[in-house]
Amino acid sequence: MTEPKVPAPKPRKSLALAMESSEGSIREHGRDFLIAFYSALRSLKLYPVENDQVQRALDSIFDTARSLYEVEGALELRVSHEFLYVNSVRLRLNLNNYATFSHVLTTLRQCGIGMVDVEEGVQRREWQIFLSQLLAYAPSDGVPDLSGLWQRMAQGGITHILLKPPPEHDEAFGDSEEAKDVAKRAYERSVAVTKELIGGVRMGRTASAKKIKRAVQSIVDQVLRNEVSLVGLTVVRGYDEQIFTHSVNVCIFSVSIGKRIGLTKLQLYDLGMAGLLHDFGKSRIPLEILNSEVPLTEEQEEVVRTHPWQGVLALFGLRGHGEIPYRAMVASYEHHMKTDLSGFPKTIEPRQLSMFSKIVAVANGYDTPPVRSFGKGVPVRPDEVLREMRENKDLGYDPILVKALINLLGVYPVGTCVILDTYEIAVVHGANPDLAQLHRPIVRIVVTAEGGRTDGSALVDLASVDETGNYRRSIIKVTEGLDYGINMSDYSV
Amino acid sequence: MTQPIKPGGADESYVVENLLQILWKALSAVQLYSSNNKIYLQAVDALRGALTLVWQRLDELQLQVSESALLWEDKKVLSQEDKSDSIPWTLFKDGVRSLTLSPGVEDREIIAFLHVIKDARLLAAEDPDDLLTLLWEEDFQHLRYGFVEISSDDVPRIQADTPVSQSESTPVSPGEIRGRLLREVEASGDTPEGVVDVDDFHSTLYFLDDWEVEYLTGEIDQEYQQNLRAKVLEILFEVFELQQNTKVRGEIISIIDSFLPHLLGVGDFQSVTLVVRRLRKLLDETQELTPDHRQAITALPVKLSNPTALGQLIQSLDDAAVQPTKDDIADFFGELGPHVLDTVLAWMPKLTNERVRETLRQVAERVAQEHPEQVVTALKTSDTAVLLQTLQLTSSLKVARLVPDFGRLLRHADTEIRRAAVDALGAIGSASAMKQLERSVEDEDRGIRIASIQYCVQHRYPGxxxxxxxxxxxxxxxxxxxxxxxxxxxxxxxxxxxxxxxxxxxxxxxxxxxxxxxxxxxxxxxxxxxxxxxxxxxxxxxxxxxxxxxxxxxxxxxxxxxxxxx
Missing domain, CATH: 1.25.10.10 (Leucine-rich Repeat Variant)
Incomplete structure (x- = not known):
């Protein structure tokens, strides 16, 4: 194997220059560079290299890279968790660029690239070969391995573009044990705070506003850093009372959808708070109704239907302890109204639902019992819930946000049990980061083709292909894990 | 000013210590001076300079935080035993255990960090924030912090679910599992249930369309442009109207009652005006109001115009603690009713903010014009300053029914009051006003005598x-x-x-x-x-x-x- 060329430490750019190149400028140039990178990849994929569009795209990446190097004295494109960094500055996603970023991120990850280090003097020809190699690269057995790419780049005479693997701790799917543990702690604390909050109302106590705030902040952090682990925890049942875990789950799904549609970190916090508190009104619903094991009477149903407006009143009780959670009040009031206002509570005047209410409604719709709770009612498979949300307009969800939810969860959401064409049984671990492969999630094989149980530790990307370009594994059927004695949460915790 | 660097091996340690000393001084400057103050600016420059020196030697600066010190490579680089003024303690007590600064922090973030430290020191235990929540909100890119969650040890750990209950039909052996699986696949035929048709998801779900992006952007903008307080208030009133339960209505009245001071405190006059209007509408239009609720709703606006409450409000306006628009203020006072006049007039001589004074003058003028009876009450005050203010304000309004009250003031002991009363009567100019002025031509004050006779001449008053x-x-x-x-x-x-x-x-x-x-x-x-x-x-x-x-x-x-x- 050809030894990778380890990039030599670069001389530090002059101080004056460093001060001059502000973070904002790097972001702007970095974004341009990323767009040029994406366009060149896409053009090379679609057209022969002689095509004008390809030539223009190569010109563009060559120029943007050169001008970035001239301003910065360095050019590094780094992948870390779900973010791209140019010269240590994190590029911010927004609605206009997230698909581009996502594609580049996925491409680099699939090739096992943690960093692209561009050196002074890089030639246009080197860009062309490098990008072509990226497109042609197929990791062996779905496991990213840089060595093959290093070899081909060396053969192609690329000397100014150096590739490095991701750091040890930055696993491809953001699922290191340490990261998982952090996500678990965030989840646990959030459930505990929600319990303190909702349970406290019944006892006449109030939860610490700081704790609530920290809980939501940590969920936002985890969604930004390690969404897969956190979303995975939403399938765990029996950790605590459903009302508490449901609130946290809705918070997680809301923030994740918010991230998909380009909300800023502080906006995600607002949204997360609205998600966490959306069912606060249930703290006023008698426990015998909430915990009823038998179908509710019409009268009891009516009582449950008061929880949106009861939530608004109850949330005013929190205000003595901090900022007034206005958005949460609005989301609490509106999250069952449906986009055509045919839900509840009924309103006197027509109203336009707030965006956050619509997001919380979608998150709530996905996590609402008995859909996700296996404790009561008939369990419904997660993929069926998604399909129903997408197809049944009477449910009154905003279709674009449902689309965002499917982008988040994939066609087969986390915790779905699937049978593969290899006759293995797998549990979905997370959506494929490549949006083009939403129907090919990352899974854990939990039963071998021979029917033997595994520890489920190995992650498999169902989008990976063999040497002939065929998918190595495909889903042939969704199944009910319980029928095979498979406990889905065994693989999320 | 940044000190020169010592040559030799201890160089790095020295620049770090130097940086932290300068950081500490800069924190003092941030606490004591405004951001345009010369000392503040010098401190910021010095801090940036010190960081620059650090970046010449280190790629990043990792500090450990203990109760009384910041440590770099296990060596104390900032030691502060006195907790009241200690950076390490401020960080430590809220759970921060490490700080990592990297190049770029000097541009903006180091100053924001100092402001966070300053703000955190001012927080009370019951505040909704602590150092960690404030640090989080800054979303630092070049400053990372490691922390421990204080008092979260008792949170139960999440475990995998309890084992799935094994029924008799649950396959156990590999052979059974495989057999069941094959049967299931076979039973599902050519198009197994639960397999997606890729075409269903192709393209439409990969990326959002342009119009969808536009829609979402618009919705997010709207989310942040809406007046949330007003929206929540509308919800309260809607629930009040829809829910006839006495207890619920009582709770809503109580919420609104305690919510009003908050709205005023943040200067949201629009929302307060909305509340007062909606309360009036409730009284007029809502059936089945209990006498208690009716009384409570009637009392709410009255509470607002209570002189003490209104005084607080005007004071906050004058202090510019809140800055509602002129129209919002005028609407608000308009909704409160004429009895606010006394308080407004009482405050006008004390106002220092010209904008507020002018706005309130217009408010008072309007009330006086529409409700002269309120001016009569105001003219009975024993407070000379207020009385003078009232006279000056009302003189331009030429309200004829105030003539006897102005006339009464021609006997006031204070010369300024008498003079203002003469002007007020002179401005009215009616025969009855002139009749009142007759006695002032003999006033002991020369100015009053001249003014009185001039008004009589001006209005051709032969009496x-x-x-x-x-x-x-x-x-x-x-x-x-x-x-x-x-x-x-x-x-x-x-x-x-x-x-x-x-x-x-x-x-x-x-x-x-x-x-x-x-x-x-x-x-x-x-x-x-x-x-x-x-x-x-x-x-x-x-x-x-x-x-x-x-x-x-x-x-x-x-x-x-x-x-x-x-």
């Missing part, structure tokens, strides 16, 4: 004649100067008719029996008064005086004759 006659024929004007004498004589000339020709002639020619000869100023004024009478008799009297030697008198005669017309 003052008797008083004027007494003044000019008595001794009152003896020591007065020309500017005082002149309006009195003009008034006399205007109102006396031919009956005044003879006495004026005698004054003009200094022929009054048993009296000392009048001074030239009095004589000149008598000539002008004759000119005002303007009759042939008056003219004849003036003609006779044409040859008088005193130039002042002679000029006055000439002027009077010209007024009559040659």
């Amino acid at each position: 003052v004649l008797q008083k004027v006659e007494a003044v000019i024929s008595g001794r009152a004007l003896r020591g007065a100067d020309l500017t005082e004498k002149k309006p009195f004589f003009e008034a006399y000339g205007l109102f006396c008719g031919n009956a005044g020709v003879d006495p004026l002639y005698q004054m003009l020619n200094a022929k009054r029996m048993f009296r000392r000869k009048d001074d030239p100023e009095t004589r000149a004024c008598a000539a002008l008064a004759l000119g005002k009478i303007g009759t042939p008799e008056a003219r004849a009297a003036l003609e006779k005086a044409k040859g008088v030697k005193d130039p002042l008198v002679r000029n006055a005669v000439g002027s009077a004759l010209r007024e009559i017309g040659l």
Whole structure:
């Protein structure tokens, strides 16, 4: 194997220059560079290299890279968790660029690239070969391995573009044990705070506003850093009372959808708070109704239907302890109204639902019992819930946000049990980061083709292909894990 | 100022220590001075310079945080035992255990960090924030912090679910599992249930379409543009109307009652105005209100216009603690009703903010115009400053029904008040107002006397004649100067008719029996008064005086004759 060329430490750019190149400028140039990178990849994929569009795209990446190097004295494109960094500055996603970023991120990850280090003097020809190699690269057995790419780049005479693997701790799917543990702690604390909050109302106590705030902040952090682990925890049942875990789950799904549609970190916090508190009104619903094991009477149903407006009143009780959670009040009031206002509570005047209410409604719709709770009612498979949300307009969800939810969860959401064409049984671990492969999630094989149980530790990307370009594994059927004695949460915790 | 770097191996340690000393000083500057202060700016420059020196030696700076020190490579680089002023303690007590700074932090984030430390030190235990929440909100890119969650050890750990209950039909052995799986796949046929049709998801779900992006962007913008307080208030009123449960309605009234001070505290006059309007609507339109609720709703706006509450509000406006728009303030006071006038007027002399003063003046003017009865109440105050303010404000409004009240104030002990009352009456100018002014022509204050007689002249009020006659024929004007004498004589000339020709002639020619000869100023004024009478008799009297030697008198005669017309 050809030894990778380890990039030599670069001389530090002059101080004056460093001060001059502000973070904002790097972001702007970095974004341009990323767009040029994406366009060149896409053009090379679609057209022969002689095509004008390809030539223009190569010109563009060559120029943007050169001008970035001239301003910065360095050019590094780094992948870390779900973010791209140019010269240590994190590029911010927004609605206009997230698909581009996502594609580049996925491409680099699939090739096992943690960093692209561009050196002074890089030639246009080197860009062309490098990008072509990226497109042609197929990791062996779905496991990213840089060595093959290093070899081909060396053969192609690329000397100014150096590739490095991701750091040890930055696993491809953001699922290191340490990261998982952090996500678990965030989840646990959030459930505990929600319990303190909702349970406290019944006892006449109030939860610490700081704790609530920290809980939501940590969920936002985890969604930004390690969404897969956190979303995975939403399938765990029996950790605590459903009302508490449901609130946290809705918070997680809301923030994740918010991230998909380009909300800023502080906006995600607002949204997360609205998600966490959306069912606060249930703290006023008698426990015998909430915990009823038998179908509710019409009268009891009516009582449950008061929880949106009861939530608004109850949330005013929190205000003595901090900022007034206005958005949460609005989301609490509106999250069952449906986009055509045919839900509840009924309103006197027509109203336009707030965006956050619509997001919380979608998150709530996905996590609402008995859909996700296996404790009561008939369990419904997660993929069926998604399909129903997408197809049944009477449910009154905003279709674009449902689309965002499917982008988040994939066609087969986390915790779905699937049978593969290899006759293995797998549990979905997370959506494929490549949006083009939403129907090919990352899974854990939990039963071998021979029917033997595994520890489920190995992650498999169902989008990976063999040497002939065929998918190595495909889903042939969704199944009910319980029928095979498979406990889905065994693989999320 | 950044100190020079020592040469040699201890270099790095020294620059770090140097940086932290400068950081500490910069924190003091941030705490004590505003951001445009010279000392603040110098401290910031020094801090940036110190960081620059660090980046010449280190790629990033990792610090450990203990109770009383910051450590770099296990060495104390900032030691502060006194907790009250300690950076390490401020960080440590809220759970921060490490700090990592990287190049770029000097641009903006290090200053933001110092502000966070400053703000965190001011937080009380019951505040919704602590250092960690504040640090989080800054979303630092070049400053990372490691922390421990304090008092979260008792949170139960999440475990995988309890084992799935194994029914008799649950396959256990690999063979059973495989057999079941094959049966399931076979039973599902060619198009197994649960397999997605890729075309269902192709393209439409990969990326959002342009219009969808546009829609989402618009919705997010709207989310942050909406008036959330108003929206929540509308929800409360909607629930009130829809829920007839007495307890629920009582709770909503109580929420609104305690919510109002908050709204005022943040200067959201729009929302308070909305509340007052909606409360009135509830009273007018909502059926089935219990007497208690009706009473409570009626009481809410009254509470707002309570002098103490309103005073607080005006004070916060004056302090610019809240800055609602002029229209919002006017709408708000308009909704409160006329009884706010007393308080507004009471505050106006104390206001220092010109914008607020002008706005409140307009508010008061409007109330006074529409509700003169409120001015009557205000005019009864014993507070001279307020009284003066009220008089000044209302004088321009010319409200006739206030004449008796203004008249009453002509006897006020304070000269300024009497003078303002004269102006107020003068501005009204009606016969009844002038009647009130009659007595002021004899006021002890010269200015008031002159103003009073001038208003009588201006409004051609003959009723003052008797008083004027007494003044000019008595001794009152003896020591007065020309500017005082002149309006009195003009008034006399205007109102006396031919009956005044003879006495004026005698004054003009200094022929009054048993009296000392009048001074030239009095004589000149008598000539002008004759000119005002303007009759042939008056003219004849003036003609006779044409040859008088005193130039002042002679000029006055000439002027009077010209007024009559040659």
